[in-house]
Amino acid sequence: MSRIGLFITCVNDALYPQTPKAVVTVLERLGYEVDFPTAQTCCGQMHANSGYRDDAAKLARSFEEVFGGYEAVVTPSGSCAAMVRDQYPDLTGSDFGARVLELSEFLLDHAGVDDVGARFEHTVTYHPTCHGTRALGLGDKPLRLLRNVAGIELVDLPEADQCCGFGGTFALKNSEVSTAMLEDKCRHADRTGAEYLAAADNSCLTHIGGGISRSGGPRPIHYAEILAATA
Amino acid sequence: MSTAFPKAAKVALGMPQLRSNLAHATGTIRGKRAAVAAELDDWEQLRDAASAVKADVQRHLPELLETFERNAIEAGAKVHWARDGAEANRIAARITREAGADEVVKVKSMATQEIELNEHFEAEGLAAWETDLAELIVQLAEDRPSHILVPAIHYNRTEIRDIFKGRMKDAPADLTDDPAALAEAARRHLRRRFLSAKVAVSGANFAIAETGSLVVVESEGNGRMCLTMPETLISIVGVEKLLPSFDDLEVFMQLLPRSSTGERMNPYSSIWTGRAEGDGPKDVHIILLDNGRTDVLADEVGRQALSCIRCSACLNVCPVYERTGGHAYGHVYPGPIGAILAPQLEPGRHDDLPYASSLCGACYEVCPVKINIPEVLVHLRQTGPHGAGEKAAMGAAQAVMARPGLWRAALRAARFFSRPWRRRGYVRRLPFPGSKWTVSRDLGVPPKESFRDWWKEHER
Numbered sequence: 001m002s003r004i005g006l007f008i009t010c011v012n013d014a015l016y017p018q019t020p021k022a023v024v025t026v027l028e029r030l031g032y033e034v035d036f037p038t039a040q041t042c043c044g045q046m047h048a049n050s051g052y053r054d055d056a057a058k059l060a061r062s063f064e065e066v067f068g069g070y071e072a073v074v075t076p077s078g079s080c081a082a083m084v085r086d087q088y089p090d091l092t093g094s095d096f097g098a099r100v101l102e103l104s105e106f107l108l109d110h111a112g113v114d115d116v117g118a119r120f121e122h123t124v125t126y127h128p129t130c131h132g133t134r135a136l137g138l139g140d141k142p143l144r145l146l147r148n149v150a151g152i153e154l155v156d157l158p159e160a161d162q163c164c165g166f167g168g169t170f171a172l173k174n175s176e177v178s179t180a181m182l183e184d185k186c187r188h189a190d191r192t193g194a195e196y197l198a199a200a201d202n203s204c205l206t207h208i209g210g211g212i213s214r215s216g217g218p219r220p221i222h223y224a225e226i227l228a229a230t231a
Numbered sequence: 232m233s234t235a236f237p238k239a240a241k242v243a244l245g246m247p248q249l250r251s252n253l254a255h256a257t258g259t260i261r262g263k264r265a266a267v268a269a270e271l272d273d274w275e276q277l278r279d280a281a282s283a284v285k286a287d288v289q290r291h292l293p294e295l296l297e298t299f300e301r302n303a304i305e306a307g308a309k310v311h312w313a314r315d316g317a318e319a320n321r322i323a324a325r326i327t328r329e330a331g332a333d334e335v336v337k338v339k340s341m342a343t344q345e346i347e348l349n350e351h352f353e354a355e356g357l358a359a360w361e362t363d364l365a366e367l368i369v370q371l372a373e374d375r376p377s378h379i380l381v382p383a384i385h386y387n388r389t390e391i392r393d394i395f396k397g398r399m400k401d402a403p404a405d406l407t408d409d410p411a412a413l414a415e416a417a418r419r420h421l422r423r424r425f426l427s428a429k430v431a432v433s434g435a436n437f438a439i440a441e442t443g444s445l446v447v448v449e450s451e452g453n454g455r456m457c458l459t460m461p462e463t464l465i466s467i468v469g470v471e472k473l474l475p476s477f478d479d480l481e482v483f484m485q486l487l488p489r490s491s492t493g494e495r496m497n498p499y500s501s502i503w504t505g506r507a508e509g510d511g512p513k514d515v516h517i518i519l520l521d522n523g524r525t526d527v528l529a530d531e532v533g534r535q536a537l538s539c540i541r542c543s544a545c546l547n548v549c550p551v552y553e554r555t556g557g558h559a560y561g562h563v564y565p566g567p568i569g570a571i572l573a574p575q576l577e578p579g580r581h582d583d584l585p586y587a588s589s590l591c592g593a594c595y596e597v598c599p600v601k602i603n604i605p606e607v608l609v610h611l612r613q614t615g616p617h618g619a620g621e622k623a624a625m626g627a628a629q630a631v632m633a634r635p636g637l638w639r640a641a642l643r644a645a646r647f648f649s650r651p652w653r654r655r656g657y658v659r660r661l662p663f664p665g666s667k668w669t670v671s672r673d674l675g676v677p678p679k680e681s682f683r684d685w686w687k688e689h690e691r
């Protein structure tokens with residue numbers, strides 16, 4: 001089996017080491033060899049989506065250089081995977097994106113595993129993040145993996161498909177609208193009574209968690225951490 | 232860079248009645264659309280077909296326009312070409328005067344909103360009366376439409392009752408806010424106008440090149456009255472409204488009502504081809520309107536916006552539109568379609584509209600002609616202007632991120648300087664521009680041990 005390149009994303013690099021650790025744990029548990037190329041930084045999404053095409057293209061080219069040697073690159077971010085797949089053809093002219101898989105795509109479509117042998121005895125509600133669900137077309141893949149976790153109790157999130165209002169620099173440029181969207185998301189999350197709010201993107205969870213930290217509600221958690229848990 | 236949208240959005244967000252009217256109305260239409268779209272198992276194929284037809288029209292627009300003109304003239308219509316709104320308004324006013332009229336009745340039309348025909352007529356001493364119920368409400372209130380399909384979506388029925396009572400001379404004194412009573416009052420008011428009008432002005436949902444026909448799709452029957460009763464009919468049609476052949480309607484007539492009102496079929500569809508002896512208007516005019524459209528056509532990514540059939544599904548699912556309403560966009564086309572169309576139709580203006588989106592993609596998911604709105608938004612951001620400060624910050628961030636050594640150093644610095652907040656686990660207040668974040672959200676603190684540190688150990 002060829003080694004898998006792990007792209008942890010800049011957000012996790014800066015703030016959430018537990019998420020890529022969990023990805024390593026899950027993949028190694030399934031017998032895969034994981035490699036972390038330390039020269040990795042950012043896929044360029046912030047620049048591309050904020051309108052800085054040239055900056056984004058530079059970062060895209062470095063990304064392709066860093067991960068050029070891997071047949072499969074796994075990342076715990078639907079948004080970054082969508083960025084590489086949707087925008088790199090325009091930025092670098094390559095179809096590199098086909099090799100970059102969000103964790104649940106790798107597990108279900110590539111590895112053919114839907115039960116990763118996890119145990120997590122808590123109530124969890126799941127927010128399908130917009131880029132993962134719509135741009136990448138993840139559908140309910142992360143949720144399918146969560147359903148097979150032993151001991152988990154999944155509760156539905158009302159109006160789950162509504163955006164949390166993050167949208168990268170949107171949260172700053174249109175702070176008031178973003179906040180109005182966030183308030184609704186936090187209220188719905190709180191209403192579930194769940195202990196945890198899981199999602200496939202820590203950037204969205206930074207946003208929702210930042211709101212919940214003030215208004216109260218479930219604890220934000222990346223679903224990879226649930227898949228890594230065994231007790 | 233304009234900051235009109237964030238400012239106007241803030242005002243709208245502070246109006247609780249508006250927010251609840253909008254949330255209620257868009258939520259209802261959203262549910263209806265989803266239900267009727269799900270009934271068709273070839274929905275996705277229909278969207279693909281519609282998107283392909285529109286792309287084809289954009290590739291062959293000059294030829295199709297000439298074919299349309301030829302066929303319409305042959306069928307007895309008079310065809311005029313208008314480079315911009317001013318020219319279209321002048322032509323329409325001239326025809327109205329030549330018909331011996333000083334007023335027109337109108338079918339709801341976005342093209343005439345776009346060129347501000349009503350205002351132009353007023354300035355020329357002519358009157359243009361809206362006959363669509365919601366347009367009538369907006370006109371009576373001397374307000375602006377806030378939605379493509381439901382121009383008065385920002386009002387609830389009590390507010391509408393008050394507008395009728397205060398501003399419609401023939402409104403019954405005991406008018407209630409019962410929807411049927413409101414509709415009846417409007418019907419009686421409008422009937423008098425239909426019976427006396429000599430000239431009508433309409434737009435068109437589709438223009439069929441093959442036959443020279445125009446198509447108007449509506450719900451209330453006011454359109455049918457306007458299109459058949461007056462002697463003179465003036466239709467102002469954006470050049471992008473063309474379809475190559477009559478058969479193409481099969482696709483669009485399934486998509487449009489389901490996407491717009493959430494109905495399987497709309498109540499009134501009028502199709503006319505030039506003039507018919509002894510039936511309907513004797514004098515049929517078509518004004519083909521450019522008004523910036525051919526410039527949009529030149530942009531290979533941006534031109535998708537010209538595929539729009541004005542169904543308004545993207546507005547109804549947009550979380551931004553739902554909270555701000557249409558007026559905040561400062562253009563007749565609000566919501567996601569407005570955010571990509573307004574800055575293209577009026578280059579140099581509305582350059583903050585492409586940022587009025589979290590790029591959540593709900594619009595693209597429902598758009599019946601599959602306009603990739605997020606893609607166009609990003610494209611317009613990439614080709615539009617940027618503030619100097621932001622540009623410098625983004626350049627600096629890129630310079631760090633493009634150099635792994637610098638990136639690691641920056642991460643180490645962030646961990647070091649955030650130590651004071653580590654025990655609490657979050658930051659509650661940041662200086663500008665971070666304050667735009669912390670106004671409503673806490674921010675996590677970098678961890679003591681990074682993934683990179685852990686990995687070094689793990690690898691050993």
Ligand code: SF4
Pocket residue numbers: 490538539540541542543544545546568594597598599600601602
């Ligand atoms: S962009 Fe698409 S969804 Fe929006 S109004 Fe136009 S056709 Fe409808």
